[in-house]
Amino acid sequence: MSTPSRHGGQPGRSTTPGRTGKTGKTGQGGKSGRPGKPYRRPRKDPVRILAFEALRAVDERDAYANLVLPPLLRKAREKDPDEGGLDARDAALATELVYGTLRWQGTYDAIIAECVDRPLRQVDPPVLDVLSLGAHQLLGTRIPQHAAVSATVELARVVLGDGRAKFVNAVLRRITADDLEGWLERVAPPYDEDPEEHLALRHAHPRWVVSALWDALPARARQGGGRADITALLEADNERPEVTLVARPGRASVEELSTGETAPGRWSPYAVRMAEGGEPGALDAVREGRAGVQDEGSQLVALALADAPVEGGSDRHWLDVCAGPGGKAALLGALAAGRGATLLAAEKQPHRARLVARALQGNPGPWAAVSADGTRPAWRPGSFDRVLVDVPCTGLGALRRRPExxxxxxxxxxxxxxxxxxxxxxxxxxxxxxxxxxxxxxxxPHLAETRAVVDDVLRGMEKDPRGPAAELLDARPLLPGVPELGEGPDVQLWPHLHGTDAMYLALLRRTA
Known part of the structure; x- marks a missing residue:
């Protein structure tokens, strides 16, 4: 069995443009299920309607929930409750419905597939979104079964029409026949027969991702199967991450960000962790750009580069090659300013370069943000003492934040x-x-995006004596206090070991 998927090109949900239109509706069935039956207007549930709208945006526009959901919630929070406005409790439920449904999408698809009489690709995507919302309420929350079914069927009546609502009702009632564990026993093969597919369905990751993560884990996790380690990683991917702040040095302090709802970071001296439900925008330093939201792994990458020893020459010119949207650049810029250095932050996309400039605005030291392609640079070779290149990638290290x-x-x-x-x-x-x-x-953490890239570039330099040359540095001493950093010299951080995104770091010194 292959894990169903909407977006991955495997059996699952169709995302054919134009099938549903921008409204996300597939047609409104008749107003009445039986001739002569009085018409009852569907009850609108603002929480579930908002969750449905967010899921449609993710599916139709390839949007990310962490970008789509906040403005929807802000708009709903500003409304009067009598006009569909949400309070804090409603907003928390909508957030859980969206992220939980997206996170477990592949597993829910496999379960829904057992409850319908046609291939999932023949079920319209908006209908599947409603079914997934219902499945998550039934299998992934404490909402009582009758309430989950009733609320989801009412949602279907509002956004899909009566005819499709009957289909949704029938499917959800089949799902109520078992709990999540029971369904997993049905749809997931035994571990001994197919460990990767077993883990894929039990922990809601595509099979190829499970395989790639398993390969990238430390050697001890790969020896003898390493089921405990890969299971811990997949479980960590399915947990909602803490919101971590960075106090940009010279502009804000950890003490200023510390309140009754925060705790110090684990590894970065500039990190502060917020309690669940904490609102970063409520802090003056965040609103003013003196602090920001930044995963602790990203902070450690910037700090390691800033602290790595350079040989000879000056230490006045720093470069961030792929700076958008500006989090690492803002921290690097603040660190550079404290040492009298200048930061040049480059970003290929003009709109992202503007985000970088906004993040750097107010930094005390000299800096510049430019729109430039790092593969065809406008700067002179050999101009910089420190260079950060945080390359575009698949983002498999941030699945906690972007489950879709x-x-x-x-x-x-x-x-x-x-x-x-x-x-x-x-x-x-x-x-x-x-x-x-x-x-x-x-x-x-995918090896094709980490060590394979570094090894290939270093081998290419060895074959070209006319070009630049470089050597790997041991990055581990530059992350003081951080445990389980592997065999080096590069570093791979992990959600289940370090509580960070799965950031990868390799440090190179230019030798010629």
């Missing part, structure tokens, strides 16, 4: 990113002066 990405990405995406990643790293090394340091970073 696991179903959207395919193995073919790796081949698309490979030339870009290698080209960016080669040009980053060329941009550094001899004795300068380059940090190669990516938010993916």
């Amino acid at each position: 990405a696991r179903w959207r990405r395919t193995p073919e995406d790796l081949a698309g990113f490979a030339p870009l990643q290698r080209g960016l790293l080669r040009q980053a090394v060329a941009a550094a002066r001899v004795g300068g340091v380059v940090a190669y970073a990516t938010c993916s």
